Amino acid sequence: MEKNASNGYYPVALKMAGKRCLVAGGGKVAERKLMGLLEAGADRVVLISPAVTEAIQKLSDIGAIEWLPRACSVKSDLSGAWLVIAATNDRELNAAIAEEAERLGILSNIADDYERGSFITPSVIRKGRLLISVTATGASPVFAKAVSRELESRYGQRYADALERLNELRRLAQEKIEDRMLKEKVLRLAADECLTMKHSMGHAEDWLHRLIDRTKGGLQDEQQQQ
Ligand SMILES: C[C@@]1(CC(=O)O)C2=NC(=C\c3[nH]c(c(CCC(=O)O)c3CC(=O)O)Cc3[nH]c(c(CC(=O)O)c3CCC(=O)O)/C=C3\N/C(=C\2)[C@@H](CCC(=O)O)[C@]3(C)CC(=O)O)/[C@H]1CCC(=O)O
Numbered sequence: 001m002e003k004n005a006s007n008g009y010y011p012v013a014l015k016m017a018g019k020r021c022l023v024a025g026g027g028k029v030a031e032r033k034l035m036g037l038l039e040a041g042a043d044r045v046v047l048i049s050p051a052v053t054e055a056i057q058k059l060s061d062i063g064a065i066e067w068l069p070r071a072c073s074v075k076s077d078l079s080g081a082w083l084v085i086a087a088t089n090d091r092e093l094n095a096a097i098a099e100e101a102e103r104l105g106i107l108s109n110i111a112d113d114y115e116r117g118s119f120i121t122p123s124v125i126r127k128g129r130l131l132i133s134v135t136a137t138g139a140s141p142v143f144a145k146a147v148s149r150e151l152e153s154r155y156g157q158r159y160a161d162a163l164e165r166l167n168e169l170r171r172l173a174q175e176k177i178e179d180r181m182l183k184e185k186v187l188r189l190a191a192d193e194c195l196t197m198k199h200s201m202g203h204a205e206d207w208l209h210r211l212i213d214r215t216k217g218g219l220q221d222e223q224q225q226q
């Protein structure tokens with residue numbers, strides 16, 4: 001590993017459905033973090049704040065979240081949560097939430113002092129099953145946003161469509177190909193074809209057979225012809 005390559009963060013993609021999430025605060029930062037949770041499929045979000053933005057109010061009205069219109073109590077509100085976001089404008093409260101979350105082993109994001117929390121929220125691009133997240137690990141949120149916008153313009157709908165097809169093909173390959181090496185080669189070739197758009201993919205079964213043929217020898221012939 002390159003010297004100093006670690007910036008101290010381990011990237012993951014969390015599965016959010018069914019997880020109890022707590023958001024403390026109801027201002028514009030809480031709103032942005034909340035939208036991120038909902039886009040990720042979080043369906044058990046409780047937001048605690050005496051006042052909220054109009055958008056949060058609407059989400060509560062339609063039942064997308066549960067809003068408790070009161071101040072957050074560190075001692076009683078965190079228990080049972082899987083993840084907490086502290087986004088109030090009360091620094092001491094946010095710090096106390098960080099401490100309690102650490103004690104209880106709950107994932108925590110602290111909006112005004114990220115080093116106290118266990119995770120930071122990256123800038124996110126979603127294109128179907130493709131999920132790109134960019135973080136500047138706290139150095140510059142604006143920079144992270146700029147990099148992700150650059151990537152957004154490069155990785156368009158074509159990639160989302162390709163991933164749908166690859167997912168279908170991969171399931172088929174898992175079912176039909178027993179030889180591990182062959183399966184791996186076929187799936188690499190399929191991803192390569194999607195990236196270069198060299199071949200039209202066609203029906204998944206036909207595509208799989210063509211990939212197997214190419215892998216088992218056709219590939220060499222093609223390379224010789226080029
Ligand atoms: C990426 C994004 C994701 C999201 O929030 O969804 C995100 N911030 C975004 C925007 C943004 N945030 C801020 C500005 C104003 C300009 C500026 O100050 O730079 C803008 C620009 C804007 O609003 O356009 C101010 C700010 N941010 C933090 C602090 C406190 C601190 O540094 O401790 C302060 C100062 C507050 C104050 O003034 O006191 C902290 C964090 N913000 C992070 C994420 C985490 C690290 C990200 C990374 O480095 O990769 C981190 C560390 C913790 C966390 O929040 O997890 C989202 C863009 C979403 C998108 O893509 O559209």
Ligand SMILES: NC(=O)c1ccc[n+]([C@@H]2O[C@H](COP(=O)([O-])OP(=O)(O)OC[C@H]3O[C@@H](n4cnc5c(N)ncnc54)[C@H](O)[C@@H]3O)[C@@H](O)[C@H]2O)c1
Nearest residue numbers: 025026027028029030048049051071072087088089111112
């Ligand atoms: N991490 C980020 O991306 C980022 C970006 C900008 C600002 N910030 C920081 O995030 C914090 C919030 O910013 P904002 O612009 O949303 O502020 P804001 O003033 O718009 O909102 C603060 C919210 O906290 C609520 N609140 C206050 N006391 C509370 C309590 N005891 N319990 C529950 N809720 C309470 C208020 O009702 C309000 O809804 C600030 O400290 C700011 O410095 C973080």
